[in-house]
Amino acid sequence: xxxxxxxxxxxxxxxxxxxxxxxxxxxxxxxxxxxxxxxxxxxxxxxxxxxxxxxxxxxxxxxxxxxxxxxxxxxxxxxxxxxxxxxxxxxxxxxxxxxxxx
Numbered sequence: 001x002x003x004x005x006x007x008x009x010x011x012x013x014x015x016x017x018x019x020x021x022x023x024x025x026x027x028x029x030x031x032x033x034x035x036x037x038x039x040x041x042x043x044x045x046x047x048x049x050x051x052x053x054x055x056x057x058x059x060x061x062x063x064x065x066x067x068x069x070x071x072x073x074x075x076x077x078x079x080x081x082x083x084x085x086x087x088x089x090x091x092x093x094x095x096x097x098x099x100x101x102x
Contacts, residue, residue: 006074012067
C-alpha cells in the first residue's frame with residue numbers, strides 16, 4: 001500500500017484502505033451478481049445500497065474521519081492549502097451528467 005502525505009497519517013491510511021477494501025468487496029460482489037436479476041426491484045436495490053452505506057459508516061466511517069483530519073492537518077502544516085485552493089478554482093469539480101435512461 002502507498003504511503004500517506006505525512007508519515008504520521010500512514011498507519012491510519014493503511015487501516016482505512018483495509019477497511020474500505022473489505023467493505024467494498026462485500027458491497028460489490030452481491031451488487032454485480034444481482035445487477036441483471038429481474039426479481040430485484042429498483043426499491044430493493046436502493047434499500048440494499050442504503051444498508052451497505054450504513055454498514056460502511058459503522059465499520060469505516062470513524063477511521064475515515066481520523067485519516068481525513070490527519071491529512072488536512074498535514075496539508076496545512078506543509079503549506080499546501082493555498083495551492084489546493086488555486087487548483088480548485090482553476091479546475092473545479094463538476095457534477096457528473098445524469099445517467100442516460102434509455
